[in-house]
Amino acid sequence: MADLVNLTIDGVPVSVPKGTLVVDAAKKIGNDIPVFCYHPKLKPVGMCRMCLVDIGTPKIDPATKQPVRDEQGNVVIVFMPKLTTACTTPVSEGMVVRTATEQVRAAREDILEFLLTSHPLDCPICDKGGECPLQNLTLGFGPGVSRFDYDAKFHNEKHVPLGDLIYLDRERCIQCARCIRFQDEIADDHVLQFHDRGRGMEIITFSDPPFDSYFGGNTTDICPVGALTTADFRFKARPWELDSAQSLCTHCPVGCNITLNTRLETKTGGYEIKRVMPRQNEQVNEIWICDKGRYVHHFTRAEDRLRQPMIRRDGRLVEATWEQALQLVSDRLKAAGSHVAAVVGDRIANEDAYLVAKLMRALGGAIGMSPSVPAHYADVVRAFGVGAQTDFARLGKGDVILVVNGDVEEQAPVWFLRLRQAVVDRGAALVMAHARSTKMHRYARAIYRYEPGYAAQWVVTQSEELIAKDLKDARNLLIVFGDESLDGPGARALAQSLANLLIATGHAGKADSGLLALYPHANTQGVFDMTLGTGHMDASRDGVNGKVEANSQFEAAWLIGVGDASDAPPAKFTVVQELFMTELAKRADVVLPALSFAEREGTFTSGDRRVQRFYRALPPLGEARPDWWVAQEIAKRLGHNWGFQGPMHIFADIARNIPHYRELSYEFISASGPQWPPMGRSDLYYGGTVYDNTGGLGARYAGDAERDPSSVHPYDVAVPEPTIAGLERGPRPLYRDGELIRRSAVLASHIVPVQEIA
Ligand code: SF4
Ligand code: SF4
Ligand code: FES
Structure with a gap:
């Protein structure tokens, strides 16, 4: 406790760590000092003067150095x-702060009067109206x-596009520089700046293309007025019309916590998502999300969503009832016996994947994962992934972050923000090994290169030198890796050789150390854990871990959220469970409409093995049903009456049967508590329009190396030569074309066609 500093604020004693700013010390005891330019995630700049207070310190006797x-x-x-x-102003011992004097009150009035001289006061049509710090603080102070x-107000042209995703209303800007500072300090995209001076000062973008950043949406959350708005939400709804549901982003392995704001639309008579906002989880995304997570939601209410089951009759897919479709599928699965395969995509929930695997086990069928490459190394990550108590916010001086064959910003944008801060702000050493340059290379202490496809060879041949040089004194060793340009066996060899590096350096199974895989989606690890990763399941037909190989011939194939036709095994009868009429669905014998993540609840296991809940935000669309329900209904018709009432009951079965999930329950992962800095309450001026987390912070399960160190040993790595199939799996840009992103018009010009990915 030696580092605690004691002070009083308005007569209330408070003890806070040395270095704490007066504004934050006051916040800790519920004393809300109004701010505009200050933001607890940004460096203080003292620009707006809204936070003026009266500060006194003990008089010190120069002779004795003691207080008089x-x-x-x-x-x-x-x-x-x-x-x-x-x-x-940082706190100091014995400091006395007065925030409610007449002088302070008058100063706040003056600052607000001054700020409003240039403000248009168009609150009734401003997107920030109803959740605006300037509005609230003006009413309060x-x-x-x-x-x-x-009449002397400035009148500027309104709605100036700062890029195609963010609009600026110059009259509303109070020149707090939060947006500029976020882009400089957090995103490291220096795309905004002030231009001109005095009352003519305005925000401009100077990048080409304009406002070129994956993180720009966050500036609209922390802008304390309605000066910055997103192209997606502006003029779409008022905050008080919106309902909120706590959810998770599905687009990358980070597992960002989000809030889905929905509204009942008079035009369509249905609910739809109006905006996606960050939800605070200091262990995961703090208060940030990337623009993909923010803007890709439009697929949930796309016109072409599947709403009705379809079965093939006379060569054509025609609408059917659920009863007809389920009976047909059940009959064909029954006839197929054990010659049946299920392939599951890695965006479906744990509860869905678990029931599909349970049914396949009961039938003696095979199971596979789409995309199939991560299935080759997910067991290595489960064994040697980051320690359960890992906290990215703790990584700093003395720690080493090794990135191999991965593009962190493109594949896990919010991990990029957090790991970059560990390096740039707190002094962790970054070692980069890749066949090409990435944004993360800017911060590297050492850079290594190899030919595409040779990542595992590089690790195996360089291990000793790396240890002797870059990793020698690492307090913690975090290894981030991707599977770019690798096929399954190549990616497995890379994961295994990196696990061996952890063992050799004594970092296996420790907090703040371990593997972090740049998986493609939100639930790659979870789907593996529920299917191929269940040791007691004998689904193996061929390939590694029972992967369903494309050349296997089955009587029946059941494809759930697979998307990519190349992952489908040939079969005489194919059932596709999907959101859209994909190329794969067009060729199916039965098409079953699935619910999107926004229309149901469940859990995902993020890339760092954090199991988190998401909740229902929208009513079901048409006749679509959750994947777990379909699995249970088919099972019932095949004589397996499970009787699960919903995801919570299924998760209880998961915890009973999958050892890594044994300590977890819905109750446990739904727990949340106070976080620092406090966000999303009535004090919007402090943190922005970020939502509080009441849906649960989730929990990370322990990997094998941590759970039972005696169960893990160095791998005998067989490094294969690169293959054409592997090399064709090039980079994975954030805005890579796909079924979901394609339905967000606002991102249309950003989408990277798959054929253009080198
Ligand atoms: S646009 Fe908003 S965040 Fe940026 S300086 Fe103006 S008021 Fe501040
Ligand atoms: S970083 Fe990943 S999980 Fe987070 S919002 Fe972006 S795509 Fe979604
Ligand atoms: S000067 Fe303190 S909040 Fe702006």
Whole structure:
């Protein structure tokens, strides 16, 4: 406790760590000092003066260096001659802060009166209206009347596009620089700046293309006025019309916590998502999301969503009832006996994958994963993944982050933000090994190169030198890797050789150390854990881990959320469970409409093995049903009456049967508690329009190396030569074309066609 500093704020004693700013110390005891430019995730700049307070410190006797006391024995406090900014002043021992004096009140009135001289006061049509810090603080602390001549206001052109995703209303900007500082300090995309001086000062973008960043949407959350709005949400709804549901992003392995804001539309008579907002989870995404997570939601209410089961009659797919479709599927699966295969995509929930695997086990069928490459190494990640108590916010000086064959910003954008801060702000050493350059290379202490496809060869041949040089004194060793240009066996060899590196350096199974895989989607690890990763399941036909090989011939194939036709095994009868009429669905014998993540609940296991819940935001669309329900209905018709009432009951079965999930339950992963900094409550001015987390912070399960160190040993790595199939699996840009992103018009110009990916 030696580092705690004691002070009083408005007579209330408080003890906070050395270095804490007065504004944050006050926040800790519920004293809300109003701010505009200050943001707890950004460096303080003291620009707006809204946080002025009266600060005194003990008078010190120069001779004794002790506080001077008055006749009553009280420490004499000397107040600063003028008010001081609470956002730039660190606490000191014995400090006395007064936030409610007449002088402070008058200063706040003056600042607000001044800020409003250039403000258009168009709250009734402003997107920020209803959740606007300027509006709220003006009502709380403003003067009530202005001495300013209304006609002398500046009138600027409104709605200036700063790029195609963000619009600027220059009249509303209060020049707090939060947006510029976010782009500079957090995203490291230096795309915004102030231009001009005085009342003419305005935000401009100088990148080409304009506002070129994957993280721009976050500036609209932390902008304390309606100056920045997204092309997606502006003029679409008022905040008080919106309902909120806590959810998870599905587009990459980070597992960002999000809130889906929905509204009942009079035009369509149905609910739809109006915007996607960050939900605070300091263990996962803090308060940030990337623009893919923010804008790809439109697929949930796309016109061409499947709404009705379809069965093939006379060569054509025609609408059918669920009863007809389920009976047909059940009959064909029954006739197929054990010659049946299920392939599951890695965006479906744990509960779905678990029931599909349970049914396949009951039938003696095979199971596979799409995309199939991660299935080759997910067991290595489960064994040697980051320690359960890993906290990215702790990584810093003395720690080494080794990135091999992965593009962190493109494949896991929010991990990029967090790992970059560990390196740039807290001094962790970054070692990059890749066949090409990535944005992460900017911060590297050492850079290694190899030919595409030779990642595993590089690790195996360089291990000793790396240890002797870059990894020698690493306190913690975090290894991030991707499977770019590798086929399954190549990716497996890479994961195994990296696991061996962890063992050799003594970092296996430890907190803040371990493997972090750049999986393609939100639930790659979870789907593996539920299917191929269940040791007691004998689904293996051929290939590694029972992967369903494309050349296997089955009587019946059941494809759930697979998307890519190349992952489908040839079969005499094919059932496709999907959101859209994909190329694969067009060739199917039965097409079953699935619910999207927004229309149901369940859990995902993120790339760092955090199991998290998502909740229903929208009513079901048409006749679509959740995948777990379909699996249970088919099972029932085949004589297996499981009787699960919903995902919560299925998860209880998962915890009973899958050892790694044994300590987990819906109750446990739904727990949340106070987080610092506090976000998403009524004090919007402090953190922005980020949502509080009441849906659960999730929990990471322990990997094998941590759970039972005696169960893991170095791998005998067989490194294969690169293959054409592997080399064709090139980079995976964030906006890579796909069924979901294609339905977000706002991102249309950003989509990278698959054939253009080198
Ligand atoms: S646009 Fe918003 S965040 Fe940026 S300087 Fe203006 S008020 Fe601040
Ligand atoms: S970083 Fe990943 S999980 Fe987070 S919002 Fe972006 S795509 Fe979604
Ligand atoms: S000067 Fe302190 S919040 Fe702006």
